[in-house]
Amino acid sequence: MSLQFFGHPFSSYTQKVLIALWADGTPFEYRVLEKEFPENFEELKRHSPFGLFPLLIDGGEPVLESSIIIEYLQRHHPGPNRWIPDGDLGLKVRFLDRFFDLYVMGNMQAVVGNALRPEDDRDPFGVDRSRQRLHTAYDWLEANLGDGPWAAGDAFTLADCAAAPSLFYADWVEEIGPERPRLAAYRARLLAHPPVVRAVEEGRPYRPYFPLGAPDRD
Numbered sequence: 001m002s003l004q005f006f007g008h009p010f011s012s013y014t015q016k017v018l019i020a021l022w023a024d025g026t027p028f029e030y031r032v033l034e035k036e037f038p039e040n041f042e043e044l045k046r047h048s049p050f051g052l053f054p055l056l057i058d059g060g061e062p063v064l065e066s067s068i069i070i071e072y073l074q075r076h077h078p079g080p081n082r083w084i085p086d087g088d089l090g091l092k093v094r095f096l097d098r099f100f101d102l103y104v105m106g107n108m109q110a111v112v113g114n115a116l117r118p119e120d121d122r123d124p125f126g127v128d129r130s131r132q133r134l135h136t137a138y139d140w141l142e143a144n145l146g147d148g149p150w151a152a153g154d155a156f157t158l159a160d161c162a163a164a165p166s167l168f169y170a171d172w173v174e175e176i177g178p179e180r181p182r183l184a185a186y187r188a189r190l191l192a193h194p195p196v197v198r199a200v201e202e203g204r205p206y207r208p209y210f211p212l213g214a215p216d217r218d
């Protein structure tokens, strides 16, 4: 049975998995979560306890969580890319994947989520802290990213799938800036990588959804 993938073209975690699917050339049915397809939301709700996406369904079996989906694809539908290498390099890749999801994507989402709330429910203290933490994450990456080209060396891995959408959107919330040339160059390399280019282009029509106002620079 074919793979069904539920997500939205503007969603960062959807893009993270799409980058892996496209880079491997893995065939799948894309079930876009837009209002004209209510049946896709219904199916998502049946499997995802918080209604979060992306979701992969393989032969009726749901697989949730972007990192787990990519690991599942490597195990059950392998392509040319090794998303999580064996041994200690694999640990480094997993660590960086966690770093991008938790400290870049997570803080970016907190600021964006706050902007989507009604005025009275906003949390200025939490937003300030998330913005500061983005800078802490950027400083750590600037000091600790290797000479590349990719997060864990020469191969494009799970860590880069996580890095691409998280750095893409985080820079819209808090700019990386010229004082972090290594991180800025890494973001530029990611945005020139063909499956990432495709993810950004497919998300482009939805930029009016970005509550802080999408900048023109990307």
Ligand SMILES: N[C@@H](CCC(=O)N[C@@H](CS)C(=O)NCC(=O)O)C(=O)O
Binding pocket: 011, 012, 013, 014, 050, 051, 052, 053, 054, 064, 065, 066, 067
């Ligand atoms: N840890 C999850 C995070 C998924 C997530 O936050 N997805 C967002 C879209 S990028 C979502 O479902 N948002 C809808 C909502 O919050 O209701 C993963 O890695 O898949």
